[in-house]
Amino acid sequence: MAWRLRLAPEKTNINFFAYQWATFGGSMALMLLAFVIWGVMGLNFGIDFKGGTTMRTESTTVIDTGAYRQALSTLGLGDVAINEVFDPSFRSDQHVASIRISSADKTLAVTPEQLAAVEAALVKMDPALKVVSSETVGPKVSGELVSSSIIALTVTSLAIMAYLWLRFEWQFALGGVLALLHDVFITIGIFALFQLKFDLTIVAALLTILGYSINDTVVVFDRLRENLVKYKTMPLRDVMNLSVNETLSRTLMTSITTLIAVGAMLVLGGDVIRGFSFAIFVGILLGTYSSVYVAKNLVLFLGLDRSDKPRKTGKGADHEFANIDA
C-alpha cells in the first residue's frame, strides 16, 4: 500500500454524542456569550455602516501618529482615529497609516473641502506622504447598507433553509440553520471582542460562511439520509454517529484544503483584505465544528419520523424531493 497522508484513521468509531453537554451545550453557551459581547462591546463599524471618511496614506518616513493627530487637530473635524498599518508584504520604507474621520455633524458627510484640508495638512507635516485611497460614505447610504446587510443575511439563511427543507426533512433544515447561526454569531462575537473593523466586506464574508458552513452540514446530512434507509432499525443516534464517522475523513480534508487556501490569503493577501480573509478563516473553522457537533444534535432532539407507513399528507415513505438526482 502506497503511503497516504491520513487526517483520520480509515475506520473511526467515535461517539460524537459522548460529551454532548460539553460540545453542543458549550457551543450554545459560546453563541450566547458572543451575543452578550456583541451587545456590551458593540461592533467597531467601518464607514460603510457609520458614515464618514477613511484615508489611507503612505510615506517613506516613519509614522508618528501623534504628529498626525497634531496636524489635524486644528481643522475642526469630528472624531479622528489614526492607526498605523503593518503588513509583511510592505517594503521596508513603506509606512502606511489609516485615518478615519467621522463627520462633526451627524447628518452630513465629511465635505470635499475638509478632505482637501486634511490632505494639505498631512502633506505639510510630511512632504513624502501620499494619500493612496480615500472613501467617504454619507449617513444616508450607511443607514441603508445596515438594513440591506441584515436583509441579505436573512434572505440567505431562509433560502438555504428552504432548500434543505425541499431536499431533506424540516428537522434537517432547522438543524442546518442553527449550525449556520452558530457560526455567524460567534464570528460576529469575535469581531466585537477584538474590536476588529466591521464593514461591508465582512458582511460578504459572513454570507460566504453561510454558504460554506452549510456545505459541510449537507454532506453529513446526505450520508445520514442514505444510512437511514440502509439501517432502518438502528437507533437514530447510532445512525448519526455512523454517518459522521463515515464522512469524517472528507470533512477534515475539505476543511484543511480550504483553510490552506484562505490561510494563504490571510497571510499573503495584503492588509486591505485581511479582515475579510480572517472572517472566512474563522467561519470555516466554526463551520467544520458545527457540522459535526451542532447541526445533527438538534435533529436528534427534534426526532425524525422513520416509520414506513404513508404519511397523512399522502407523501411517499421518503421525502418528496429526496430522490431527485439533481
Added chain:
Amino acid sequence: MSLYTPLWKRLVIWGLVAIGVIMAVPNLFYTRVETRNDAAVAIEKSLKAGGAATPEQTSALDLWPSVMPSALVNLGLDLRGGAHLLAEVKLADVYKQRMNALWPEARDALKELRDTVGSVRREPSAPEELRISVSKPEGVQAALVKLQGLANNVVSLTGAGQKDIDVTLDGQVIVIALSPAEKLATDNRTMQQSLEIIRRRVDAAGTREPSIQRQGSDRIVIEVPGIGSAAELKAMIGTTAKLTFNQVLGRAADANTAPGAQKLVLPGNEPGEFYIVDENPVVTGEELTDAQPSFDQNNRPAVNFKFNVAGARKFGTYTGAHIGEPFAIVLDNKVISAPTIQSAITGGSGIITGNFSLEESTNLAVLLRAGALPAEMTFLEERTVGPELGQDSIDAGKIAALVGMGLVSLFMIASYGLFGSFAVVALVINMALIFGILSMIGGTLTLPGIAGIVLTIGMAVDANVLVYERIREELRTAHTPARAIEVGYERALSAIIDANFTTLITAVVLYFFGAGPVRGFAVALGIGIVTSVFTAIFVTRLLISAWFNWRKPKTLIV
C-alpha cells in the same frame, strides 16, 4: 472491464475546456493585450472621425495575434485604481421647473376669461405645485375647468390614458401639481438625461471603460478607472452648466436681501456684487444648438452660442422690447455677465464674455454643447483608490493565490497520490476556466474577487475529495476497481450537488446585495462553483478513465 465514456461526451468536455483555456490566455499577457486593445479602439475612433491610424497604433496592433481572442478580465477600481461615486439626483428640481414653466401658460389661459375670473395671482406654494387664485370668487369654477383643459396625456407606456397634471381646488385656490403617472414618467426621463449627459462628459475626458449605471429610482453609480480622485471626477460631471438668460430687475447689496416673490438674488463676478433677477428665465441653455470657444472684440476668451428657432424668436422679442436695460447671463446660479441690450438680437446667436481663461471658455463650450444636467445631484458616497495601492493588491493576491494553489496541490497529492494529481490538473483547468469565463462575459475582477478565487481553490477540490473518499469506501466493500470508480462518482454526486447548490445560493444573494468589490466576489465565487463542479466531476473522470483504460490496474489504491 474498462470505464467507458462516449466519444461525443469526451469531445464536448475537452472542447469546453479548450475554449475556456484559450479565452483565458490573453490574461497571461495582460499589459500587452491591453495596449493592443487600446490601440484598436483608438484607431477605430480616429477612422470614424475621418483620420488615420498613427504608426505607433498600428505597431501596437501587432503585439497580439489577431487570430487569438483579445478579451480581458476587467480589473475593478480597487485593483486598477480610480474613482467611484454614488450620486442622488434631486428629481423634485424638475417638478419645480415644470411648474414654473406652466405658470405663464396658465396665466395666459386665464387671461381669456378675464371677465369671469378677474385678475389672476400666483400664490406662494411648495416648489412642486402651483397655486393660483383669482379675484372673483364666482369665477373659480370656470378657471378650474379652463386650467384642467391644459392637461395633456402622459407620454409613457404605463401611464397611458392619464393626464399629466392634477388640477384641484383647495378652498378658493386652484392647485396644480404633476400627476403621479407624470411624475414617474418625468423621473425616468430625468434619470435617462442625467445618465446620458454624465456619460458624454466622462467620455469626452477619454477615460477607459467608465461604468455609469442607474441604481434604484434616483441614484447613479459612476465608476471611472484610472482617474486621480473622486474630487476630479466630481468636477468633471458635477458642474451643472445650467445656463439661463434672465431679466435684471435691480441690484442688491448682499446675498441676504429679500428679493420678493419670483425673484432671485444671484452673485456677480465681483465680490459684493449682487443682482436681483426674474426667477423665470427668458431663454435657457436647453435652447442652444451650438456653443464654441472664441474671443471677444478685446481678444479675451469668450463663448459663442446659437439658439434654436424657438429660442431665437424668444430672445429676439425680449431684446427688442427691453433695449437699454441690462440682462443677466446666469451660469450655475451665478451672473457671469450682465450686458446692456444695445439692440434687438434677432439672429439667434450671441457671445458670452466673462473673466474666462482660455481653458475655462473651452470647457464651458463643451458643457453647454453636452447640455445641462436636468437636476442637481448630491453625492452620497465617494471612493478613490490610487493605482499604487491597486498594484500592491494585485501582487499580494497573485502570490496568495499561487501559494494557496501550491499547498493545496501538495496536500491533495500527499493524500490521494495519482488521483490527487488528477485533481490538481482539474484545479489548474478550473482556474483557467474561471478567467476564461470572466473574460468572455466581460466580468470584473476585484480584490474580494481574488479572495473568492482563492477560496474556490480550496473548495474546488472538495468535490474530488467527496468522490475519492467514496471510491475508497466502495473499494473496501470489495467492488472491482472499475465498479468502485463508477459507483464512487455516482454516489458522491448527490452530496456534491447539494453542497455546491447552497454556496451558489449565497453567491446569488451576494450579487444582488453587493455593489462594486462585493459583487466582484459574488461573480468570482459563482463562476468558481460552476466550473469546479464541472472540472471535478467531468474532467477528473475523463482523466481517471483514460489512465484506467491504459494501465488496466488489477487493484486500485486511492
